[in-house]
Amino acid sequence: MVDMLIYLAATLAGLALLLALYRFIKGPSTADRVIAFDVLTIIGITAIGLVALIEQRGIYLDVALVYALLSFLGVIVIARYLERGL
Amino acid sequence: MDGILALLGGILLVAGTTFLLLGGLGLVRMPDVFNRIQAGTKATTLGTLLSLAGIACLQPAWATKLLLIGLFILFTNPISSQVLARAAHRIGTEKSPLTSVDRLAEDQGNTP
Amino acid sequence: MSSLINGMTLVLCVTMIGAALVAIRDKRLPIAILASGLVSLIASILFLVLAAPDVAMTEAAIGSGLTTFLFFFVLARVRGGEQDGADHD
Numbered sequence: 001m002v003d004m005l006i007y008l009a010a011t012l013a014g015l016a017l018l019l020a021l022y023r024f025i026k027g028p029s030t031a032d033r034v035i036a037f038d039v040l041t042i043i044g045i046t047a048i049g050l051v052a053l054i055e056q057r058g059i060y061l062d063v064a065l066v067y068a069l070l071s072f073l074g075v076i077v078i079a080r081y082l083e084r085g086l
Numbered sequence: 087m088d089g090i091l092a093l094l095g096g097i098l099l100v101a102g103t104t105f106l107l108l109g110g111l112g113l114v115r116m117p118d119v120f121n122r123i124q125a126g127t128k129a130t131t132l133g134t135l136l137s138l139a140g141i142a143c144l145q146p147a148w149a150t151k152l153l154l155i156g157l158f159i160l161f162t163n164p165i166s167s168q169v170l171a172r173a174a175h176r177i178g179t180e181k182s183p184l185t186s187v188d189r190l191a192e193d194q195g196n197t198p
Numbered sequence: 199m200s201s202l203i204n205g206m207t208l209v210l211c212v213t214m215i216g217a218a219l220v221a222i223r224d225k226r227l228p229i230a231i232l233a234s235g236l237v238s239l240i241a242s243i244l245f246l247v248l249a250a251p252d253v254a255m256t257e258a259a260i261g262s263g264l265t266t267f268l269f270f271f272v273l274a275r276v277r278g279g280e281q282d283g284a285d286h287d
Contacts, residue, residue, distance in 0.1 A: 006202070017213055025219075030228055051247055060254075062255060077267050
């Protein structure tokens with residue numbers, strides 16, 4: 001039962017990844033692509049959690065911690081670049 | 087008791103990834119940049135927090151690390167979306183034709 | 199559970215190839231930099247699937263973080279050369 005739910009969760013996360021990738025490829029302006037990048041990073045954090053859950057390794061979550069810090073800094077730097085303040 | 091906790095964890099995981107899927111769908115369907123920021127960031131923040139809570143229910147030994155990740159996401163994600171929206175407004179990204187009010191431009195003195 | 203890992207690897211590889219095509223084909227430099235950062239991000243998750251968390255952490259910190267920031271800082275310094283790059287080919 002729980003295995004079925006984990007399968008369903010991984011499928012839904014994969015669909016969300018593909019939808020955000022569509023916006024990244026199509027998005028007309030740079031700001032659209034930055035939003036898609038942010039959403040892809042957050043979906044990546046969930047994917048790392050799922051991989052850690054499937055492989056039963058708690059050490060994998062450290063990578064998710066690095067991501068949670070880096071996505072913030074990345075979006076701040078890109079936004080400063082866009083408004084010509086860097 | 088253990089089975090109930092595992093079932094709760096699985097249901098939280100599916101609910102969280104459903105919110106991630108809704109965020110991705112909003113990212114595709116919304117008409118302009120500001121609506122996409124709204125749909126993408128809020129829905130995915132809630133989705134990630136619910137997923138991390140589900141993983142914490144399935145593996146209670148990882149709860150502190152997952153709580154740390156959740157706190158980082160909860161604090162940093164609204165800041166990044168706000169900074170991005172301000173940058174998009176400042177470089178004059180074109181709004182959807184359905185937009186009827188722009189309080190930030192009114193505050194800065196140039197009425198649309 | 200191994201079929202689940204295989205499916206996740208397939209979706210991640212499709213995403214990585216899409217981002218790499220954007221990085222190659224788009225003429226605007228900030229978008230190409232973002233796409234190369236996205237390639238590093240997916241590569242880090244793939245390293246994690248291959249059971250190498252130390253390599254994944256290095257890739258996340260340096261490939262996806264530091265390189266992207268460095269490219270944007272340099273791009274802000276040399277701004278004005280962008281049209282120059284778009285005229286070629």
